[in-house]
Amino acid sequence: MMIYDELTEAEKNKLKDVMNSLLVHTFINGTVYSKQLDLFIPNDEYALANKYFEAIKETMNRLGFETFQDTMADVIYISDFPSSSRTRIDKETTMLLLVLYQIKSEGEKDGDRKLNSTKPSITIRELEERMLALGLWKKVPSQNAVSKSLRQILKFRFIEKDGPLSSLETRLFLMDSINLMLNRDKSVALIAAFKDKLKFVSETPLDDEEKERDEEDIFIGEDE
Numbered sequence: 001m002m003i004y005d006e007l008t009e010a011e012k013n014k015l016k017d018v019m020n021s022l023l024v025h026t027f028i029n030g031t032v033y034s035k036q037l038d039l040f041i042p043n044d045e046y047a048l049a050n051k052y053f054e055a056i057k058e059t060m061n062r063l064g065f066e067t068f069q070d071t072m073a074d075v076i077y078i079s080d081f082p083s084s085s086r087t088r089i090d091k092e093t094t095m096l097l098l099v100l101y102q103i104k105s106e107g108e109k110d111g112d113r114k115l116n117s118t119k120p121s122i123t124i125r126e127l128e129e130r131m132l133a134l135g136l137w138k139k140v141p142s143q144n145a146v147s148k149s150l151r152q153i154l155k156f157r158f159i160e161k162d163g164p165l166s167s168l169e170t171r172l173f174l175m176d177s178i179n180l181m182l183n184r185d186k187s188v189a190l191i192a193a194f195k196d197k198l199k200f201v202s203e204t205p206l207d208d209e210e211k212e213r214d215e216e217d218i219f220i221g222e223d224e
Contacts, residue, residue, distance in 0.1 A: 003055040011052070018049045019056060022067070022078050025157050027177040030074025033119075033160040040119060040173075049076045073176035093149040095136045096127075100159065101182045103130065104174035119160075119175065124150075125168035156181075 004012065021028060028049050031040040049056060050069070053076065057067040065078045089097070104120050122130070128140045140146070147165040150172070154161065158178040163170035 004059045007052070007055060014048055015052055015056060015059070018045060018052075019060060021045060022049075022056075022060070022076070023065075025155060027075055027077045027157045027175075027180070029157055029175050029177055033162065033173055035162050038162070046074065046076060070176075070180060073179065075177050075180060077177065077180060089152065090149075092141060092145060093152050096131070096146070096149045097153060097158065097178070097182070098136070099127065099130050099134055100153070100172070100174055101178055102134070103127075104178055119173040121171045121173045123168065124165070124170050124172065127172065128168070 004015070007015065018028070028043065028046050030043055030046045032043045033039075034041045053067075053069055056076075060067045060078060067076070067078050069076045100122075103122050106120070124146070128146065131137050131140055141149075143166070150159070150161075150165050153159055156177070158175055158181065160173045160175060161170055162173075
Protein backbone atom coordinates (compact mmCIF):
# COMPACT_ATOMS: atom_id res chain seq x y z
CA MET A 1 0.00 0.00 0.00
CA MET A 2 1.22 3.49 -0.83
CA ILE A 3 2.02 5.92 1.99
CA TYR A 4 -0.53 8.35 0.50
CA ASP A 5 -3.32 5.76 0.85
CA GLU A 6 -2.71 5.55 4.59
CA LEU A 7 -3.35 9.27 5.16
CA THR A 8 -6.63 10.75 6.34
CA GLU A 9 -8.83 12.66 3.90
CA ALA A 10 -7.83 15.94 5.57
CA GLU A 11 -4.14 15.10 5.15
CA LYS A 12 -4.68 14.08 1.52
CA ASN A 13 -6.38 17.40 0.76
CA LYS A 14 -3.47 19.32 2.28
CA LEU A 15 -0.98 17.29 0.28
CA LYS A 16 -2.93 17.89 -2.93
CA ASP A 17 -2.52 21.63 -2.36
CA VAL A 18 1.24 21.18 -1.80
CA MET A 19 1.67 19.01 -4.90
CA ASN A 20 -0.32 21.46 -7.02
CA SER A 21 1.97 24.20 -5.71
CA LEU A 22 5.02 22.20 -6.79
CA LEU A 23 3.54 21.59 -10.23
CA VAL A 24 2.92 25.32 -10.70
CA HIS A 25 6.02 26.78 -9.05
CA THR A 26 8.56 23.88 -9.11
CA PHE A 27 10.10 25.01 -5.79
CA ILE A 28 8.92 25.39 -2.20
CA ASN A 29 11.28 27.43 -0.02
CA GLY A 30 11.67 26.93 3.71
CA THR A 31 11.00 30.60 4.44
CA VAL A 32 8.82 33.34 2.96
CA TYR A 33 9.11 37.11 3.18
CA SER A 34 6.80 38.96 5.58
CA LYS A 35 6.34 42.55 4.41
CA GLN A 36 4.74 43.44 7.75
CA LEU A 37 7.76 42.24 9.75
CA ASP A 38 10.35 42.99 7.03
CA LEU A 39 12.04 39.65 7.55
CA PHE A 40 11.75 36.03 6.53
CA ILE A 41 9.55 33.67 8.51
CA PRO A 42 9.02 29.87 8.37
CA ASN A 43 6.90 28.73 5.44
CA ASP A 44 3.93 26.62 6.58
CA GLU A 45 3.70 25.03 3.14
CA TYR A 46 7.30 23.85 3.38
CA ALA A 47 6.72 22.49 6.89
CA LEU A 48 3.81 20.41 5.58
CA ALA A 49 5.80 19.21 2.55
CA ASN A 50 8.69 18.29 4.83
CA LYS A 51 6.41 16.34 7.19
CA TYR A 52 4.88 14.29 4.39
CA PHE A 53 7.83 14.33 2.02
CA GLU A 54 7.91 10.58 1.38
CA ALA A 55 4.21 10.51 0.53
CA ILE A 56 4.66 13.46 -1.84
CA LYS A 57 7.71 11.88 -3.44
CA GLU A 58 5.91 8.58 -3.94
CA THR A 59 2.81 10.21 -5.44
CA MET A 60 4.68 12.61 -7.72
CA ASN A 61 6.80 9.73 -8.99
CA ARG A 62 3.64 8.01 -10.19
CA LEU A 63 2.86 11.19 -12.18
CA GLY A 64 6.30 11.12 -13.81
CA PHE A 65 8.07 13.70 -11.63
CA GLU A 66 11.10 13.30 -9.39
CA THR A 67 10.89 15.11 -6.05
CA PHE A 68 13.95 16.25 -4.13
CA GLN A 69 14.76 17.96 -0.86
CA ASP A 70 17.85 20.05 -0.17
CA THR A 71 17.95 20.06 3.62
CA MET A 72 20.87 22.50 3.75
CA ALA A 73 18.97 25.12 1.76
CA ASP A 74 15.52 24.09 3.02
CA VAL A 75 14.10 23.73 -0.48
CA ILE A 76 11.79 21.04 -1.84
CA TYR A 77 11.47 20.85 -5.61
CA ILE A 78 10.55 18.66 -8.54
CA SER A 79 12.65 17.79 -11.59
CA ASP A 80 12.88 15.32 -14.48
CA PHE A 81 9.76 16.78 -16.02
CA PRO A 82 7.86 14.83 -18.67
CA SER A 83 8.35 16.58 -22.02
CA SER A 84 4.72 17.75 -22.03
CA SER A 85 5.21 19.59 -18.73
CA ARG A 86 8.51 21.37 -19.42
CA THR A 87 8.71 25.14 -19.39
CA ARG A 88 11.33 27.01 -21.38
CA ILE A 89 12.75 30.25 -20.03
CA ASP A 90 13.31 32.86 -22.74
CA LYS A 91 16.69 34.45 -23.40
CA GLU A 92 15.99 37.81 -21.70
CA THR A 93 14.73 36.10 -18.55
CA THR A 94 17.71 33.74 -18.58
CA MET A 95 20.13 36.66 -18.70
CA LEU A 96 18.31 38.41 -15.87
CA LEU A 97 18.42 35.19 -13.86
CA LEU A 98 22.17 35.06 -14.38
CA VAL A 99 22.55 38.58 -12.96
CA LEU A 100 20.47 37.67 -9.92
CA TYR A 101 22.50 34.50 -9.37
CA GLN A 102 25.73 36.49 -9.42
CA ILE A 103 24.34 39.01 -6.94
CA LYS A 104 23.23 36.23 -4.61
CA SER A 105 26.63 34.54 -4.81
CA GLU A 106 28.36 37.80 -3.96
CA GLY A 107 25.94 38.46 -1.10
CA GLU A 108 26.55 35.05 0.41
CA LYS A 109 30.31 35.48 0.08
CA ASP A 110 30.22 38.89 1.76
CA GLY A 111 27.76 37.79 4.44
CA ASP A 112 25.27 40.40 3.21
CA ARG A 113 22.10 40.37 5.31
CA LYS A 114 20.34 43.61 4.49
CA LEU A 115 17.60 44.92 6.78
CA ASN A 116 17.40 41.65 8.73
CA SER A 117 16.04 39.91 5.63
CA THR A 118 18.44 36.93 6.02
CA LYS A 119 18.61 36.95 2.20
CA PRO A 120 20.79 39.01 -0.14
CA SER A 121 18.64 41.74 -1.66
CA ILE A 122 18.76 44.37 -4.39
CA THR A 123 16.38 47.05 -5.64
CA ILE A 124 15.12 46.93 -9.21
CA ARG A 125 17.03 50.17 -9.85
CA GLU A 126 20.28 48.56 -8.66
CA LEU A 127 19.48 45.45 -10.68
CA GLU A 128 19.19 47.46 -13.88
CA GLU A 129 22.56 49.07 -13.18
CA ARG A 130 24.10 45.62 -12.74
CA MET A 131 22.50 44.43 -15.97
CA LEU A 132 24.49 47.02 -17.90
CA ALA A 133 27.67 46.49 -15.87
CA LEU A 134 27.71 42.79 -16.67
CA GLY A 135 27.83 43.56 -20.38
CA LEU A 136 24.96 41.37 -21.55
CA TRP A 137 22.85 44.35 -22.64
CA LYS A 138 23.72 47.42 -24.71
CA LYS A 139 20.93 49.23 -22.90
CA VAL A 140 18.49 48.28 -20.18
CA PRO A 141 15.27 46.76 -21.60
CA SER A 142 12.01 48.62 -21.07
CA GLN A 143 10.42 48.53 -17.63
CA ASN A 144 7.64 46.35 -19.02
CA ALA A 145 10.18 43.84 -20.37
CA VAL A 146 12.08 43.72 -17.06
CA SER A 147 8.81 43.29 -15.14
CA LYS A 148 7.74 40.47 -17.48
CA SER A 149 10.98 38.58 -16.84
CA LEU A 150 10.80 39.18 -13.09
CA ARG A 151 7.24 37.83 -12.99
CA GLN A 152 8.44 34.56 -14.51
CA ILE A 153 11.33 34.41 -12.04
CA LEU A 154 8.86 35.08 -9.21
CA LYS A 155 6.69 32.23 -10.47
CA PHE A 156 9.55 29.80 -9.91
CA ARG A 157 10.20 31.31 -6.46
CA PHE A 158 13.78 32.27 -7.21
CA ILE A 159 13.03 35.69 -5.72
CA GLU A 160 10.55 37.42 -3.44
CA LYS A 161 9.69 41.13 -3.42
CA ASP A 162 8.52 43.79 -0.99
CA GLY A 163 6.60 45.99 -3.43
CA PRO A 164 5.26 46.32 -6.99
CA LEU A 165 7.50 45.48 -9.94
CA SER A 166 6.60 48.87 -11.42
CA SER A 167 8.64 50.62 -8.72
CA LEU A 168 12.42 50.89 -9.14
CA GLU A 169 12.78 51.01 -5.35
CA THR A 170 11.15 47.61 -4.79
CA ARG A 171 13.58 45.19 -3.17
CA LEU A 172 14.10 41.73 -4.60
CA PHE A 173 15.19 39.02 -2.15
CA LEU A 174 17.26 36.25 -3.68
CA MET A 175 16.12 32.81 -2.58
CA ASP A 176 18.21 29.68 -2.10
CA SER A 177 16.22 27.92 -4.82
CA ILE A 178 18.17 29.87 -7.44
CA ASN A 179 21.27 27.87 -6.49
CA LEU A 180 19.46 24.70 -7.56
CA MET A 181 18.90 26.08 -11.06
CA LEU A 182 22.39 27.51 -11.57
CA ASN A 183 25.90 26.99 -10.30
CA ARG A 184 29.11 28.93 -10.80
CA ASP A 185 30.41 26.91 -13.77
CA LYS A 186 27.09 26.96 -15.57
CA SER A 187 26.60 30.70 -15.00
CA VAL A 188 30.11 31.53 -16.26
CA ALA A 189 29.57 29.42 -19.39
CA LEU A 190 26.18 30.99 -20.13
CA ILE A 191 27.46 34.53 -19.60
CA ALA A 192 30.36 33.88 -21.99
CA ALA A 193 27.96 32.43 -24.56
CA PHE A 194 25.64 35.42 -24.32
CA LYS A 195 28.53 37.88 -24.62
CA ASP A 196 29.87 36.09 -27.70
CA LYS A 197 26.42 36.20 -29.28
CA LEU A 198 25.99 39.88 -28.40
CA LYS A 199 29.36 40.67 -30.02
CA PHE A 200 28.44 38.67 -33.13
CA VAL A 201 25.06 40.41 -33.45
CA SER A 202 26.71 43.81 -32.98
CA GLU A 203 29.22 43.19 -35.73
CA THR A 204 27.07 41.26 -38.21
CA PRO A 205 23.84 42.59 -39.81
CA LEU A 206 21.07 39.99 -39.53
CA ASP A 207 18.05 39.55 -41.76
CA ASP A 208 14.59 39.11 -40.24
CA GLU A 209 14.77 35.31 -40.23
CA GLU A 210 18.16 35.31 -38.49
CA LYS A 211 16.94 37.83 -35.90
CA GLU A 212 14.00 35.59 -35.04
CA ARG A 213 16.26 32.53 -34.75
CA ASP A 214 18.73 34.46 -32.59
CA GLU A 215 15.98 35.16 -30.06
CA GLU A 216 15.40 31.41 -29.67
CA ASP A 217 18.96 30.10 -29.64
CA ILE A 218 19.93 30.14 -25.98
CA PHE A 219 17.72 29.39 -23.01
CA ILE A 220 17.60 27.43 -19.83
CA GLY A 221 14.63 25.65 -18.37
CA GLU A 222 13.50 22.89 -16.13
CA ASP A 223 14.56 20.35 -18.73
CA GLU A 224 18.25 21.17 -18.31
